[in-house]
Amino acid sequence: MESELHSIGELARASGLGVGTLRYYDGAEVLTPAWVDPQTGYRWYRPGQLADARLLARLRRVGLPLTGIRAVLGAAPGGDTASRVLDAHLRRLEDGLVDARRELSLIRAMIDQREQPMTTGPADPRRTAPRVTVPAGGLAAALDAVRFAVCEDPELPSLAGVLFEPDGPLLRLVATDRYRMAFAEVPASGDVPERPVAGTIVPTPLVDALRALLGTGADEVALTLGGGLVRAEAGGHRVEGAALDHDYPDHRALSRLEPEHRITVPAAELRAAVETGVTRTLPSGPHGVDCEVTVLTLTGDGRLAVAADPAPEDVRLAVNRDFLLDALAAGRPEQLVLELGGPIAPLAIRTPGGTGTFSVLMPVRLPEPA
Structure with a gap:
């Protein structure tokens, strides 16, 4: 042999x-x-x-x-399993390269600052902070899309606001309370930094004041971010205040999920199904507080449903019902794309077209069947 x-x-x-x-x-x-x-x-x-x-x-x-x-x-010969695995890995490598370039740019900026320190006293944040201009309507929509996910837990002060993150021609907004995360993007122009800069955490009261300012009818709003300062000017009005002095958690991993299923559904139809569908009461979060849970299932014929007892062969994912309704209402889209993985994978809720506005909900663990 x-x-x-x-x-x-x-x-x-x-x-x-x-x-x-x-x-x-x-x-x-x-x-x-x-x-x-x-x-x-x-x-x-x-x-x-x-x-x-x-x-x-x-x-x-x-x-x-x-x-x-x-x-x-x-993988079986003639199938597409191997190609899908390789395509997903290539996307991860490309995203990792983008992240590495961003981090290296920030590192170079930090090295430059260390090698060329200021010698004439403290810097004026109004001169050193980036000043970007964004459409007022676009920023209002972005705030509406992320505001629901802001943390209200006083023990997590770093999450008590919205992260404003300039990234080239875009201004990215991020909010999270650890159980859900919302993202939005709006075009930015003006004094856009050539290199990526660290984001600014705008505290919740200032976020709400900014949202009110955007209702004054102005077409654009000028934002000054950085140096511990937040200032917004639109239509002759201004709001300003101090940014939160904390490090925001890394959100990039949740912005690049690799789902197994993508389902497009009318938003109103899904909201109605969740509002009228059956729920379970299950503990959630580190303190095990009971919450109403919606179980989403993907049946064998590809239909999305709300079910109490899905069939064993169905894809299933349990999420906090109130969090799900908040995410479905954010931005009030007509169509939604739901991205599902396994029962312990996050649920991504997007709008068609691959925009940078979407939300992610962490799953609630279902008890093992008896």
């Missing part, structure tokens, strides 16, 4: 994988040998496994995680 097989050393040399690496992937049930000598424990591989080993080496080279490698090597 051995003469018909490749030894582990031969396979290692022919594929570029180390012997230890091949042993690891055997243990992980990714590339198992055709035969293991019961006396010596030595591994032997079929000639046809050389192609899998070479493919495995290349998948490792591009950093594909173990679950992805297993899916690609185990």
Whole structure:
């Protein structure tokens, strides 16, 4: 038998994988040998496994995680499973490169500031803070889309406001209370920083004052952000105040989910289904406080439904009912795109067209069936 097989050393040399690496992937049930000598424990591989080993080496080279490698090597011929796994990994790599460039730009700016310190006294925040101009209507819509997710827990002061984050030609708004997160984007012009800058956390009272200012009929609003200062000027009116002096949690991971299912539904239809649908009372959050939970299911024929007891084969996801209704009402869209993963994956609620305005709800864990 051995003469018909490749030894582990031969396979290692022919594929570029180390012997230890091949042993690891055997243990992980990714590339198992055709035969293991019961006396010596030595591994032997079929000639046809050389192609899998070479493919495995290349998948490792591009950093594909173990679950992805297993899916690609185990994919049925002629299907699209391998292509979907590779496409998703490529998107993650591209997003990671964007994040790395942003962080390196900020690092360079910090190095420049350290190497060229100010020597003439404290800086005037009105001179050093970025000043950007955004459409008043667009900013109003963005605030309406994220305001519901602002944290009201006094023990989490860093979340008691909306993050305003200039990013090239866009101003991104983010709000979260750890159980839900909302994002919105609005075009920005004027004194837009060439390099990405750290976001400014605008406290909730100032957010609400800014929203009221946007109802005065002005077409544009000028925002001064940074240096601990927030100022908004529109139509001859102005609101200003101090920004929150905290670090905002990293929101980028939740802005790049990889869902398994995307379903487009009329917003009014889904709201009605949630409002009239059955609910469960389940504990949620770190303190285990009971809340009303809506269970969304995706049936075998691709229909989205609200159900109390979904079939075992249905995709299911439980979320806080009130949080879901808040997210559905934010911005008042006519159509919605829901992105679902598994029962412990976040739910993303978007508008069609791939805009930067969407929200994410964390799931509530369902009890195991009896």
